[in-house]
Amino acid sequence: MIYFDNASTTAVLPEAAQKMYESMLEYTGNPSSLHELGFKSEQALNGAREKVARAMGVNAKNLYFTSGGTEANNTAVIGTALAYKSRGMRVITQTTEHPSVTDSFRHLEELGFDVVYLPVDTFGHISLDELSAAVDEKTTLVSIMYVNNETGAMQDIDGIIKAVKAKNPSCKFHCDCVQAFCKHALPKKADLISVSSHKIGGAKGVGALYIADGTRTENLHFGGSQERGLRPGTENLAGIVGFGLAAELGGRDLEQKAKNVSSVKSELLKLTELLPDVYVNGALDSPYILNLSFLGVRGEVLLHALEADGIYTATSSACSARLKNKLKIVDLLNEGRGESALRLSFNAANTSDEAVCVREALLKHVPVLRKFQPR
Ligand SMILES: Cc1ncc(COP(=O)(O)O)c(C=O)c1O
DSSP states (O other), X not given: OEEOBTTTOOOOOHHHHHHHHHHHHHOOSOTTOSSHHHHHHHHHHHHHHHHHHHHHTSOGGGEEEESSHHHHHHIIIIIHHHHTTTTOOEEXXXXXXXXXXXXXXXXXXXXXXXXXXXXXXXXXXXXXXXXXHHOOTTEEEEEOOSBOTTXXXXXXXXXXXXXXXXXXXXXXXXXXXXXXXXXXXXXXXOSEEEEEGGGTTSOTTOEEEEEOTTOOOOOSOOSOOGGGXXXXXXXXXXXXXXXHHHHHHHTSOHHHHHHHHHHHHHHHHTHHHHSTXXXXXXXXXXXXXXXXXXXXXXXXXXXXXXXXXTEEOEESHHHHHHHHHHHOOOOSSOHHHHHTEEEEEOOTTOOHHHHHHHHHHHHHHHHHHHHHSOO
16 A cells, blocks of 8 residues: 555554553543542643644744644634734735635634635745735734645745735735644744644644734633644543644654655656656755646546555545636636645655655556546
């Protein structure tokens, strides 16, 4: 089996799985309980908070656990916009965010907010000039992701923060770092950062939101004082402890890992020379994601042909089509390229040998499938 769909989710690290199993048996108390068992669970919770915070490069007291990247993004966007509503109702994002961000902005639109969706160029980057022009004194929030989950295009987050703060120093900046965490050093000056456990070898259904000192965010859930009231409800302790360990292990050797993964990506990039009509979608920024269009073959058909060989990949079309319908934006991928896009996404354990194997499989399948699909 070759798994090149790590941007969708990663396999749980055996160490994290073992830790979660042990945690379920060991930490039986509710972290909110006042007795000894509760205290032990609370300590485990805060130990994990320290680990995730360290890997993110932030202070643990600013970190809140959530049910995943989606909830972290919902809270960051909606909660922050609501908290600063009296200052202004203009908020800014870009067209190629993950739906957990875009749909949050759609919700804000329904609440009467003035939402700006900045376009991206063919590389998937926004223009700093257009961003600068969009920020005014009534703008309270800008949200731009670091690594795009479809293409691996990376935004110049430091430049973006500088441009935003130059126009309006009190405007808050949120960054969805779900695809960047434990792969790239996270931005230092963002006011809010979202991460997710299942993209780094932890369990699904766990995430975290960093909120800088001086940034206010309204809670979207009610009913308890857990996570200082921002995310009430008894914590998924085992999942959080596993997330802590995955972050501790995954936060190491980022440069070495990126180098290894780059060689995996390079092997697959050779397809653009070995086959006609193969195009790279988006910029070749993050080594962890490669999005290729094999013109004349539907991505879904290719995905299933590879699956029959034990190779797991993803298409991009579902997400892009959704965005097109909902926002009426110009898609990053034009018509034919969107239909025939295949996303290959890697983790540090993938090897060049696996990449060569997948390349061979594509060299075998694409010419055959092209014969059966009218252009
Ligand atoms: C960029 C990005 N943001 C947010 C999410 C949502 O994270 P989760 O699956 O933990 O809700 C994903 C998941 O695919 C993602 O890729």
